[in-house]
Structure formats: C-alpha cells, structure tokens
Amino acid sequence: MVDQVLVTGATGKSGKRVVRQLRERGHRVRAAARSGEQVFDWLDRSTWEAALAGVRAVYVVQVDGTKLVRPFVELAADLGVRRVVLASGRGIDDPDYATDSGGVLDGLVDSENAVRESGLEWTITRPGWFAQNFSEGFFADAVSTGELRLPAGDGAASFVDAEDIAAVVTAALTEDGHDRQVYELSGPAAVTVEEAVATISEHARRNVRYVPLSPSEYVAELVSQGVTPQDAQAFADVVEPLRNGTDAYLSDGVQRALNRPPRTFAEFAAATVWA
Numbered sequence: 001m002v003d004q005v006l007v008t009g010a011t012g013k014s015g016k017r018v019v020r021q022l023r024e025r026g027h028r029v030r031a032a033a034r035s036g037e038q039v040f041d042w043l044d045r046s047t048w049e050a051a052l053a054g055v056r057a058v059y060v061v062q063v064d065g066t067k068l069v070r071p072f073v074e075l076a077a078d079l080g081v082r083r084v085v086l087a088s089g090r091g092i093d094d095p096d097y098a099t100d101s102g103g104v105l106d107g108l109v110d111s112e113n114a115v116r117e118s119g120l121e122w123t124i125t126r127p128g129w130f131a132q133n134f135s136e137g138f139f140a141d142a143v144s145t146g147e148l149r150l151p152a153g154d155g156a157a158s159f160v161d162a163e164d165i166a167a168v169v170t171a172a173l174t175e176d177g178h179d180r181q182v183y184e185l186s187g188p189a190a191v192t193v194e195e196a197v198a199t200i201s202e203h204a205r206r207n208v209r210y211v212p213l214s215p216s217e218y219v220a221e222l223v224s225q226g227v228t229p230q231d232a233q234a235f236a237d238v239v240e241p242l243r244n245g246t247d248a249y250l251s252d253g254v255q256r257a258l259n260r261p262p263r264t265f266a267e268f269a270a271a272t273v274w275a
C-alpha cells in the first residue's frame with residue numbers, strides 16, 4: 001500500500017473523487033487546493049514543499065495554460081516522491097484537435113514530457129470530455145436553467161464519467177502495473193449534446209433543451225453578457241471538438257486500467273443529483 005498520497009485539484013471534478021475513492025480503500029490522503037485541508041497554490045511555490053513532504057505518490061491536476069508541472073515534479077523527486085499520475089487530456093498531440101487559444105494543449109504537452117523525464121514512476125491519464133461538465137462544470141448553470149445554448153451543432157463526444165477517471169487514477173496511484181502507461185479515457189459510446197440533454201431530462205425529471213448556435217452567435221451572446229471577446233472566443237474554441245466530432249471516438253483506457261468497461265452516459269445521469 002502507498003503510504004501518503006497527495007491529490008492536487010482536490011476540490012475539482014476528478015480530484016475530489018480521487019480523494020474519496022482513496023479514502024474508501026484506506027489510504028492516507030493529503031487533499032490539496034487553494035483552501036481547505038492542505039493549502040496549495042500552483043502560483044505560490046512557497047506552498048509546494050509542505051504539500052509534497054513525506055508523500056509517496058501524487059496526482060497532478062495542473063492549472064490550464066501554465067508550465068509549472070516540470071519544476072513541481074523535479075521538487076517531488078528531490079523530496080523522495082516515487083510515483084506521479086498526471087491529469088492530461090485527449091487530443092493534446094493532435095494539431096487538428098482544437099484551436100489552442102488558451103495555451104491549454106501546449107501546457108499539457110509540456111507536463112507530459114516533464115513526468116516522462118522525471119525519473120519517477122509515471123502514469124498519464126488523457127480523459128476526453130467529462131460527463132460532469134453537465135452537472136458540475138462548464139454547462140452546469142445552463143442545464144439548471146433548462147436551456148443549453150452552445151455552438152456544438154449535432155456533433156457528439158464519448159463523454160467519460162469522472163468516477164471512472166478517478167478509479168483509474170486511484171488504481172495508478174496505489175497499485176502496481178500502471179507504470180509508463182498512457183490511459184486515454186472515454187465513455188462506451190459517442191453521445192450528441194441533444195441526446196445528452198434528453199437523457200438528463202429523463203433522470204432530472206424536468207425538461208432541458210439544447211439550442212444550437214453558430215460559433216459567432218455564441219461569441220456575440222457571451223460578449224453581450226459581459227465576457228471579454230478573448231475569453232468568449234476561448235470558450236468557443238473549447239467547444240470546437242464537440243462540434244466537429246473529434247472527441248467522438250472511443251478509447252480503451254478504462255478497460256485496460258480497470259479490466260471493466262466504462263460507465264454509460266445514462267448511468268452517469270442516473271447517479272447524479274440534478275439541481
């Protein structure tokens with residue numbers, strides 16, 4: 001059993017589930033975020049050492065658009081950490097995947113190289129779109145108002161349940177056999193946004209509507225709500241893989257890491273408490 005595990009991003013969609021699943025299995029966990037149990041700020045290096053001291057394995061959830069993972073894993077190795085599991089993303093090495101206006105993909109490529117070169121045991125998880133974007137993330141507010149307005153056309157994505165992401169991360173942090181593995185993670189089927197909101201409507205017992213917008217309509221709507229044009233374009237870019245279907249393919253990482261299939265979107269929707 002791994003002694004002490006550091007989970008960064010411990011309040012986020014994947015990290016909080018990793019914390020819970022590790023504790024359910026009896027592991028000692030240091031849950032790190034900018035506030036809470038272990039105060040840790042990627043942008044304040046004075047917080048790094050206390051988070052890493054005495055830790056055997058670490059789950060790294062970086063701040064998108066930064067290149068701080070390299071110095072972090074170097075410090076981790078110096079302090080005796082043995083194992084690192086990185087939250088990366090699908091499509092990061094595909095130049096046609098999406099427009100990278102926020103520098104997110106560039107940052108993740110740098111982070112992957114850093115963990116590969118760290119001398120630590122490493123595992124990289126590359127999830128596609130999280131199903132929880134509908135319940136806790138990017139789309140959650142719109143879903144709760146009953147109308148999701150997006151430039152996603154009739155494109156689909158193979159949404160992955162963050163519970164499955166966390167299960168893979170938990171296995172990689174605590175079990176042998178995952179060293180030097182890159183796990184691309186998806187759900188078991190491509191689901192369109194229209195199908196996703198229909199499934200959510202069924203389980204939330206209320207109607208949620210999808211309104212497709214063109215990218216320029218979407219940007220204009222966000223700007224009219226006070227979002228800067230640059231941020232509005234970055235949001236539109238994030239949705240691009242949904243619209244053009246580049247995230248619809250299936251990946252076998254959940255099956256390979258856990259020896260079971262991933263959960264379906266309907267299973268995710270049924271297990272979620274909808275606001």
Ligand SMILES: NC(=O)c1ccc[n+]([C@@H]2O[C@H](COP(=O)([O-])OP(=O)(O)OC[C@H]3O[C@@H](n4cnc5c(N)ncnc54)[C@H](OP(=O)(O)O)[C@@H]3O)[C@@H](O)[C@H]2O)c1
Pocket residue numbers: 008009010011012013014015032033034035040041042043061062063064087088089090104127128129130133137
């Ligand atoms: N969501 C998706 O569909 C998706 C798909 C593929 C890949 N990814 C990648 O997966 C990773 C994790 O995403 P997620 O959705 O689990 O994250 P998330 O829910 O957005 O949570 C982000 C976490 O990072 C913490 N955080 C933010 N700023 C921080 C800082 N300066 N210092 C320390 N901690 C900070 C937050 O905690 P506090 O705010 O409490 O400090 C929170 O725990 C990201 O790199 C993302 O690019 C996401």
